[in-house]
């Protein structure tokens with residue numbers, strides 16, 4: 001197991017390239033197995049979640065090749081015959097649960113383990129399962145597995161997502177495009193990852209009405225063909241580095257390869273901190289403010305503030321001149337980073353789904369432990385402005401979702417070393 005040793009504080013100056021998005025790539029990979037010819041996806045990041053999902057897909061007999069240097073993934077489902085996603089792999093990442101929709105949609109049968117992923121508390125999948133039932137599938141749970149089957153064509157129907165769910169929208173779209181006569185998803189997610197998936201399925205031949213809106217109507221087609229897809233830029237990595245840049249008053253960082261449109265309201269919220277943003281076609285320059293203004297945020301569905309940037313924002317607010325609150329309405333208990341950032345000297349207090357942060361506390365290096373992906377990166381952000389040495393333990397969570405994190409940050413002035421962690 002690896003850990004990071006971080007020496008701080010360090011201002012960040014220079015240019016950071018943004019990688020392809022993990023959360024956009026994974027549903028596209030699941031969609032590829034619906035095609036009756038190979039699909040090629042470019043701009044795919046080298047991340048542990050991508051390798052794990054490659055292996056999940058391979059178990060089915062699908063041929064997967066990943067050219068890591070070029071970021072090109074080719075998925076050829078011609079020999080797909082084994083309709084199962086086993087616990088040993090699915091437990092490692094939540095997105096492998098998309099295999100349920102994809103296998104059921106393509107073959108009318110699937111056996112998929114209930115999911116794992118970042119475990120900060122309950123992450124139910126009832127909407128995925130009930131939506132498929134509404135479509136006409138038989139679903140039962142047996143020994144930790146979901147076992148599903150469906151007739152050649154399911155009747156379909158209408159299913160309202162309450163609350164709106166990214167994962168359930170993706171799974172229901174995957175299950176229906178080849179197999180439901182007419183299926184309507186109300187209150188569908190319209191996060192950029194979902195919109196990209198729907199657009200690419202339409203390019204493959206799917207019939208999806210309402211792409212990019214809250215109501216999707218899907219009418220099954222008989223076949224889909226493989227296509228060439230360019231994966232989106234990672235909007236959460238972009239937001240994370242914007243926050244990193246704002247945390248030290250002498251930082252000035254340009255992010256390259258950004259998809260500004262995918263950031264929703266985040267840039268406008270970000271500017272309330274006093275940080276200056278200069279936006280180009282696919283670049284964002286972040287000039288840190290002299291004094292960071294306390295700025296309250298509440299997570300919402302897109303285009304609102306993303307839950308995946310909640311921990312990073314709270315960590316930034318430890319350096320603001322005053323008190324702020326950060327509320328998570330998507331996942332109520334995504335605050336496991338708080339005791340760890342507190343170990344570095346922050347003053348944070350969690351009540352229900354809200355953390356109150358008393359700002360401008362000097363941080364001082366210590367050993368801290370990563371508990372999930374976005375929690376882990378928050379500890380790196382804190383470590384980069386803490387005085388002295390911070391050891392961030394168990395960084396395997398980070399490797400699930402941040403490509404070349406230490407190299408990218410060291411190239412702009414950070415001092416982060418990856419080393420083996422003694423057990």
Ligand SMILES: CC(=O)N[C@H]1[C@@H](OP(=O)(O)OP(=O)(O)OC[C@H]2O[C@@H](n3ccc(=O)[nH]c3=O)[C@H](O)[C@@H]2O)O[C@H](CO)[C@@H](O)[C@@H]1O
Pocket residue numbers: 023094122123124125126127128129162163164165166167168189191300301302306307308329330331
């Ligand atoms: C809307 C939202 O911001 N979704 C985020 C969520 O996606 P993820 O797909 O994990 O979660 P969902 O979007 O499905 O969850 C949204 C809400 O719906 C609830 N729910 C979901 C499914 C279900 O079957 N039953 C149910 O009650 C969840 O508990 C949650 O409160 O975490 C991902 C990883 O951090 C993020 O990338 C997504 O942007």
Ligand SMILES: C=C(OP(=O)(O)O)C(=O)O
Pocket residue numbers: 023093094095116117118308373374401
């Ligand atoms: C937690 C995340 O991923 P997952 O939903 O795959 O656990 C994330 O991307 O922040």
